[in-house]
Amino acid sequence: MLGLDNRDMKLFIWVVCITVLAPFILNPFPAESELAQFNAGYPDLMQRFMIFGIFAIGFNILFGLTGYLSFGHAAFLGVGSYAGVWMLKLVSMNVIPAIIISVIVAGLFSLVVGYISLRRSGIYFSILTLAFAQMSFALAYSVLTPITNGETGLQLALDDPRILDSASSTGSIPPTNFFGIEMRDGFELALGPWEFVFNFGYYLCAVVMLVSFYLSMRIFRSPFGMMLRAIKTNQQRLRYTGKNPRPYNLAAFVISGMYAGLAGGLMVAMDPLAGAERMQWTASGEVVLMTILGGAGTLLGPMVGAGVIKYFENIFSKINDALLYEWFSAMPEGLQDVFVFLIHPFIGKGWHLTLGIMFMLVVIFLPGGVVEGGQRLAALFRRRRQSRETDGPAAVKDATPAE
Amino acid sequence: MDAIILQILNGLDKGSAYALIALGLTLIFGTLGVVNFAHGALFMLGAFCAVTLNALLKTSYETIDPNKLDFLGNPAKVETPYIVDWFGPEFGGAMIEWSVPLAILFAIPVMVLVGLVMERGLIKYFYSRPHADQILVTFGLAIVLQEIVKGFYGANPIPTPAPDALTGSFDFGVLLGFDPGSIIYPYWRLIYFLFAAIMIGGVFAFLRYTTFGMVVRAGMADRETVGILGINIDRRFTIMFAIAACVAGLAGVMYTPINSPNYHMGMDFLVLSFVVVVVGGMGSLPGAVAAGFLLGVLESFASMGVVLNVLPGINQIIIYLVAIIILLTRPRGLMGRKGVMEE
Numbered sequence: 001m002l003g004l005d006n007r008d009m010k011l012f013i014w015v016v017c018i019t020v021l022a023p024f025i026l027n028p029f030p031a032e033s034e035l036a037q038f039n040a041g042y043p044d045l046m047q048r049f050m051i052f053g054i055f056a057i058g059f060n061i062l063f064g065l066t067g068y069l070s071f072g073h074a075a076f077l078g079v080g081s082y083a084g085v086w087m088l089k090l091v092s093m094n095v096i097p098a099i100i101i102s103v104i105v106a107g108l109f110s111l112v113v114g115y116i117s118l119r120r121s122g123i124y125f126s127i128l129t130l131a132f133a134q135m136s137f138a139l140a141y142s143v144l145t146p147i148t149n150g151e152t153g154l155q156l157a158l159d160d161p162r163i164l165d166s167a168s169s170t171g172s173i174p175p176t177n178f179f180g181i182e183m184r185d186g187f188e189l190a191l192g193p194w195e196f197v198f199n200f201g202y203y204l205c206a207v208v209m210l211v212s213f214y215l216s217m218r219i220f221r222s223p224f225g226m227m228l229r230a231i232k233t234n235q236q237r238l239r240y241t242g243k244n245p246r247p248y249n250l251a252a253f254v255i256s257g258m259y260a261g262l263a264g265g266l267m268v269a270m271d272p273l274a275g276a277e278r279m280q281w282t283a284s285g286e287v288v289l290m291t292i293l294g295g296a297g298t299l300l301g302p303m304v305g306a307g308v309i310k311y312f313e314n315i316f317s318k319i320n321d322a323l324l325y326e327w328f329s330a331m332p333e334g335l336q337d338v339f340v341f342l343i344h345p346f347i348g349k350g351w352h353l354t355l356g357i358m359f360m361l362v363v364i365f366l367p368g369g370v371v372e373g374g375q376r377l378a379a380l381f382r383r384r385r386q387s388r389e390t391d392g393p394a395a396v397k398d399a400t401p402a403e
Numbered sequence: 404m405d406a407i408i409l410q411i412l413n414g415l416d417k418g419s420a421y422a423l424i425a426l427g428l429t430l431i432f433g434t435l436g437v438v439n440f441a442h443g444a445l446f447m448l449g450a451f452c453a454v455t456l457n458a459l460l461k462t463s464y465e466t467i468d469p470n471k472l473d474f475l476g477n478p479a480k481v482e483t484p485y486i487v488d489w490f491g492p493e494f495g496g497a498m499i500e501w502s503v504p505l506a507i508l509f510a511i512p513v514m515v516l517v518g519l520v521m522e523r524g525l526i527k528y529f530y531s532r533p534h535a536d537q538i539l540v541t542f543g544l545a546i547v548l549q550e551i552v553k554g555f556y557g558a559n560p561i562p563t564p565a566p567d568a569l570t571g572s573f574d575f576g577v578l579l580g581f582d583p584g585s586i587i588y589p590y591w592r593l594i595y596f597l598f599a600a601i602m603i604g605g606v607f608a609f610l611r612y613t614t615f616g617m618v619v620r621a622g623m624a625d626r627e628t629v630g631i632l633g634i635n636i637d638r639r640f641t642i643m644f645a646i647a648a649c650v651a652g653l654a655g656v657m658y659t660p661i662n663s664p665n666y667h668m669g670m671d672f673l674v675l676s677f678v679v680v681v682v683g684g685m686g687s688l689p690g691a692v693a694a695g696f697l698l699g700v701l702e703s704f705a706s707m708g709v710v711l712n713v714l715p716g717i718n719q720i721i722i723y724l725v726a727i728i729i730l731l732t733r734p735r736g737l738m739g740r741k742g743v744m745e746e
Binding site: 067069116119120122123124126127128130131132134135138139141142143144281282285288292345350352353355356357359360363364367 | 438525533534535536538539540542543544546547549550551553554670674677678681685715716719720723724726727730731734
């Protein structure tokens with residue numbers, strides 16, 4: 001179905017179910033309970049899960065398939081968001097033109113950057129992309145202030161032309177909408193002590209994310225994706241067979257740049273402002289972290305990574321000492337202090353430290369990321385069950401090829 | 404003319420820092436073949452060695468001095484550093500004042516230890532892995548080191564002044580026959596440049612004139628053959644890693660009076676230093692040093708008012724622009740060797 005084989009279709013259906021039911025899944029704790037702060041089911045965060053998921057999926061098409069490590073991908077996201085805000089300012093508060101123009105502008109920009117950067121490979125490529133991103137960041141901050149509004153960031157104003165919209169009568173900036181449905185619209189559902197928020201903006205993001213995910217699946221399984229993998233494995237040999245890897249590389253770069261632009265466009269569709277710090281190299285580093293953490297070169301990995309990092313950033317960082325004391329309240333006084341002292345550096349503001357350690361552990365022990373870890377666990381589990389079922393010789397036979 | 408000389412001088416101190424970090428990066432890359440994204444963090448650790456020593460020397464106890472009154476009229480609390488107590492106000496006070504130069508002695512063993520632990524404990528396992536993995540794991544390490552320092556010292560910059568005797572400025576204008584006051588240059592920046600020159604000269608002399616250095620150079624050229632000759636090249640490369648860490652650390656120590664250290668200073672420098680290394684040519688030590696100074700001076704020229712009037716914003720992007728141009732016209736950088744990082 002949809003050009004996917006059975007296994008992929010199953011995965012895709014799973015992803016669809018999870019994204020559609022996310023407001024339930026992410027809010028497992030009753031609203032009044034102590035654990036409610038671990039609920040991630042509020043619109044803002046859910047939108048970010050989706051948006052950064054798209055960004056990471058796009059990055060994965062470049063890094064996961066071709067092995068080219070770009071350290072400047074945030075520039076495309078930034079350019080996309082500037083273009084999107086301008087579209088909202090000039091044309092209409094409808095998000096569709098904004099998103100489309102973001103993708104186009106980011107695509108064009110990535111075509112230029114990619115054409116130049118892809119002349120080199122390895123660390124040189126990383127440095128070139130980094131240089132372009134830092135240049136865009138510096139320019140957005142200084143010379144291009146008329147376009148980017150410098151440090152303040154580009155915002156909507158009441159007297160923007162918005163030529164397609166009818167004049168605003170309310171005297172305030174109209175919200176972004178999708179053919180009349182406002183992004184911030186939604187409804188709440190209270191089931192006993194649980195509260196679930198269904199937000200229209202989130203579902204728009206989710207639909208876009210699912211489409212992007214589907215496209216990336218098709219790319220992974222296509223002859224084109226095969227070609228990209230060949231570039232990663234051995235470019236030399238590819239050249240010997242008479243194929244020029246450059247156009248394939250460039251196509252992958254532009255596609256991933258367009259994904260980044262799409263993420264930028266969605267970002268402004270949800271919250272119409274764009275700042276230069278979105279292009280800084282730390283932002284590019286973040287998407288690298290996401291992709292690696294989840295598993296580069298896997299379909300699901302980047303989304304998992306994006307989810308983990310955004311969850312950490314927004315939820316994990318809120319844990320503080322008082323809460324820790326509450327958790328350990330069953331322990332004797334002294335022990336409690338020791339535990340809180342030991343955990344303190346890793347929580348709250350120190351979440352970056354936890355993230356860094358986690359990232360290092362993943363790079364060292366699990367080059368395939370969290371997804372590979374999950375697969376290994378699943379394989380282990382399966383083997384164990386199998387050995388229990390058949391007890392003995394079959395299990396031994398089964399285990400040998402894996403050694 | 405005097406404006407040009409001033410810009411060259413201004414570029415030298417930043418160029419020195421770039422050159423020192425790039426030198427260490429290239430040493431590690433040339434010997435071990437590892438792209439070390441944590442090198443900026445080593446620079447930052449060096450700077451915080453100076454901060455730590457300063458804080459240690461200033462460790463004081465409080466006494467109430469009945470003779471002095473504070474602004475409320477109560478007897479004032481007086482803080483006396485232990486060191487003043489032990490060595491007398493003269494020597495103890497001088498030690499606190501000269502804490503930054505003293506921190507060099509403190510930083511050398513610390514940085515060597517950090518370098519050894521890092522190489523033996525982590526980098527060693529990444530020789531056979533792809534460059535992308537090396538970049539990623541050292542990037543992760545840099546984040547961890549940064550966050551540890553942030554945990555201890557907070558996110559704000561910590562001012563660490565130079566000794567009073569060295570805080571003044573030197574009037575180059577008089578020396579060169581221009582109007583007095585036309586070229587004023589702080590002593591400390593001059594010292595930083597001289598220090599960098601000595602460090603760079605030292606590293607080069609060490610590699611050029613000692614047997615150890617000779618073996619290391621041979622190992623850089625052909626690791627396998629040196630190994631076959633029965634020399635334990637791995638151990639020497641480990642020591643080179645420690646030396647490179649030490650160079651970065653000392654560059655950081657001496658940089659503290661120029662800019663108050665904060666936890667992310669290493670990353671800021673690292674990005675530029677990588678550009679410097681790539682411009683100089685991956686694996687070329689003279690290239691790294693030359694490119695460091697070149698880019699430092701170019702950056703300060705680009706921030707001249709005259710230039711900014713013609714090309715606004717050029718000071719922000721000049722380094723990256725130069726890097727892009729050089730990489731596209733001379734793919735191996737200024738002095739890169741053939742066959743380095745070209746797979």
